[in-house]
Amino acid sequence: MAHCSFDVNVPGTMAFRAPLALVPLLVVLSARAATPDAGPEPSEPGTTTVLKDAHGATVGRVMLTDTPHGLLVRGSLIGVPRGTHAIHFHETGKCEPPFKTAGGHFNPGQKSHGMLDPAGPHAGDMPNLVVPKDGALEFEFFVQGLTLAPGPTSLFDADGTAIVLHAKADDYRSQPAGDSGDRIACGAVTR
Numbered sequence: 001m002a003h004c005s006f007d008v009n010v011p012g013t014m015a016f017r018a019p020l021a022l023v024p025l026l027v028v029l030s031a032r033a034a035t036p037d038a039g040p041e042p043s044e045p046g047t048t049t050v051l052k053d054a055h056g057a058t059v060g061r062v063m064l065t066d067t068p069h070g071l072l073v074r075g076s077l078i079g080v081p082r083g084t085h086a087i088h089f090h091e092t093g094k095c096e097p098p099f100k101t102a103g104g105h106f107n108p109g110q111k112s113h114g115m116l117d118p119a120g121p122h123a124g125d126m127p128n129l130v131v132p133k134d135g136a137l138e139f140e141f142f143v144q145g146l147t148l149a150p151g152p153t154s155l156f157d158a159d160g161t162a163i164v165l166h167a168k169a170d171d172y173r174s175q176p177a178g179d180s181g182d183r184i185a186c187g188a189v190t191r
């Protein structure tokens with residue numbers, strides 16, 4: 001009888017253990033399956049950047065959408081001083097106040113600054129934003145020749161790029177940055 005009871009118990013124990021052993025494996029598989037959704041894909045058509053001022057306060061959001069012809073730039077500002085402000089893509093995706101870390105304008109074509117310069121503009125040049133008294137603004141515009149896809153005009157280059165808002169207006173012709181003054185907000189465009 002002792003033998004018989006031993007033979008019955010062993011398969012019973014094995015059958016009970018097998019599902020337990022599977023549990024950690026299933027957890028690993030589901031974690032792997034979720035990874036592609038958690039991060040941006042290389043071919044992602046859009047990205048959103050938060051603009052922060054020198055104190056770290058959020059003063060805007062910019063959504064970039066890649067199109068077959070260039071980049072659609074849509075954003076909003078809040079709590080920005082009234083007046084006309086330059087906004088540009090700068091060459092490095094690093095925003096440490098006073099935002100000199102963002103470097104000069106994104107300019108892969110080695111052009112001069114400004115739409116009014118015959119040898120311009122920089123790829124990262126954009127039209128000024130006119131902020132009303134309450135400091136809030138929504139804006140949309142289109143920038144030809146920029147992309148998020150791989151290539152020489154991609155904002156997602158090795159060190160990223162940055163969107164920089166300036167204290168003053170861009171005169172669209174002064175070198176190297178349109179006499180647009182201090183950098184008052186910055187948002188990195190990086191993967």
Ligand SMILES: [Cu+2]
Nearest residue numbers: 087088164177
């Ligand atoms: Cu700038």
